[in-house]
Amino acid sequence: MSLIVMKFGGTSMAGIERIRNVAARVKREVEAGNRVAVVVSAMAGETDRLVALCREASPLAAPAEYDVVVSSGEQVTTGLLAIALNAAGIRARSFQGWQLPVTTSDAHGVARIQEIGTAALRATLDGGAVAVIPGFQGVTADGRVTTLGRGGSDTSAVAVAAALKADRCDIYTDVEGVYTTDPRIVPRARKLARITYEEMLELASVGAKVLQTRSVELAMKEKVRLAVLSSFSDEPGTLVVDEDEIVEQELIAGVAYDRNEAKVTIVAVPDRPGAVAAIFGALAGANINVDMIVQNIAHDSATTDVTFTVPRTELARAKAILEGARGEVGFERLIADENVVKVSVVGVGMKSHAGVAVTMFRALADRGINIQAITTSEIKISVLIAEEYLELAVRVLHTAYGLDAAA
């Protein structure tokens, strides 16, 4: 008899018909002899509606009260799923964040889970009933409602699985699993049977938003076996596991891309100590995340060019801050380019294989795609290219690394 945590996202909970479908899936696991805790999101669209109400009441809504309002969406779906389960003959009860409790930090709107009380939960599961738990919400040590930030329900599910030492944490979504790349760009993208936590993290951080990054970090830390599955099909999904559980390691797990990049070049920065530090210090002070950095060879003895990327959504703010620092830093001018994307290949296999980067550079060069910047980690190589080449680059790399499904 296994203990399973099942998590259903907003699309899976959107309306009573779909909630009944979820109840049927839960019932199947119960009838197979498993003990089951279910973590649910709010109905698709509901959190947006509640956030809009808060913003309408005040653009700077009191964060503790914002949490009271937006956490209600998950309260509703826990109750409705418990009703649907009981109606289907499966004993079930809901536990709100304050009832377990799911204790969090007091950073309202972006709280972090600190501890999950499992006594009542275990008693319910051991008694043969299903526990239905709201994702996204928690409670501070002094009893105020908190939320974990958007997408936090994945993290809630993993935290519940870790606290219960569950055998599995099944994340039901509206996709069938994790793919080698975006199937809208590469029709021959393959669903991965297994992927490591590290690869999943790198894929998530470069834009393949199947799971929330924090949930994968937590699963890795707590050794929770994650599965990504579709609510709307019975196909096997993707297992996210430890590296040593993957027997036949592929070199590359997938090709990801991120459109939220903008390139900034600062021309003729004085080549003196502290000038470059002043630039990045100003951006860090404004909480703007700088990603890829290239410092060009100095034109002459006196100046150098610095190129880096910032999130495209932050470009306007970054430009304003840099212009404001121009007097202090003393550079000549600033060139911004929004027509760039980051394309990455990710795979734990590259740790032990040389030549992975060469394959990438050669494949892109063969199609005349110019690389504007490069960053690497142990299991990822990312390049910045002109946005117009995005689809071509992804397809070329998918083929170059042998990821295409058999025709």
Next chain:
Amino acid sequence: MSLIVMKFGGTSMAGIERIRNVAARVKREVEAGNRVAVVVSAMAGETDRLVALCREASPLAAPAEYDVVVSSGEQVTTGLLAIALNAAGIRARSFQGWQLPVTTSDAHGVARIQEIGTAALRATLDGGAVAVIPGFQGVTADGRVTTLGRGGSDTSAVAVAAALKADRCDIYTDVEGVYTTDPRIVPRARKLARITYEEMLELASVGAKVLQTRSVELAMKEKVRLAVLSSFSDEPGTLVVDEDEIVEQELIAGVAYDRNEAKVTIVAVPDRPGAVAAIFGALAGANINVDMIVQNIAHDSATTDVTFTVPRTELARAKAILEGARGEVGFERLIADENVVKVSVVGVGMKSHAGVAVTMFRALADRGINIQAITTSEIKISVLIAEEYLELAVRVLHTAYGLDAAA
């Protein structure tokens, strides 16, 4: 410095614009130097929406989970009002039922308040902040969410006022107060400046639904000074107070009516001990409330006719039960009439004045209105008449007792 409980109904909370209007009213009381606790309903229509979701999930929704779902409407409005108050420069925080706690019985859906924790509430009010509390919801001793039944927010407000020994409990509604009768029928109906608890109870129970009956009973028992006011005007409302606070007692406070009546006549019931008891026993067993009863003079030595009223909404069920009992009781037949209404005059003044009933009977007789049944209490006289005479009867009685406003 007074301690005031202000309660706002669903119409007053329907949308952010109206919630801002509520915040402005609360702000005025705070700036006048009062300590203020606010009790709020869900936005108009929201509870209906949530109930419909539960019913769609299962017609027999698990009651404990039904409460989890439907209580969320008030959670949302507490948060939104606290946000609006803070945005208006008034420190405020919400307290959910489980946070105070508002301890109730475990009769889910129709729970009764047992105790309200006031420590956190008092600390908040004494610290100069406003407490915003959801009406309608509570929590059992073992920590499950409950609701009080429809209209329960009035009762929540009175219970909070009683627990805090508040100086006043102001109930803001969409009417301007309690009227001598329905202004849609009698344009010259007057708003009462004061009314006693007893009168308010009798008016509520005969269909003048300004306040929930339970809230008035509780206010009477706990000596809470209630005021009924409009959210949408600054007119003074109606004070509901103890009898001895009313200096110039009017004979009659108002004329009420109730369309939810149906008349049943059971013809030729055997005139033997137990026959009538068997009839009413069968109805009581089915939880059908019998109101006015008239036992006619026996036609002969062997049988009698019995006439009574039941709620119109229960008539079909009552008929089925009575037909089922016909064999045992042995009556001849059953006549049902839905075209009846109950019209009542209510006033504590009639305790000490004879002749009140005579005025009523004479006024109705003068217009040719036949009285089909009569019941009386210490402060109320009710008559059953044909529904077609409803408006005429109400107008005639309103004039006969001198209640018409000056033209």
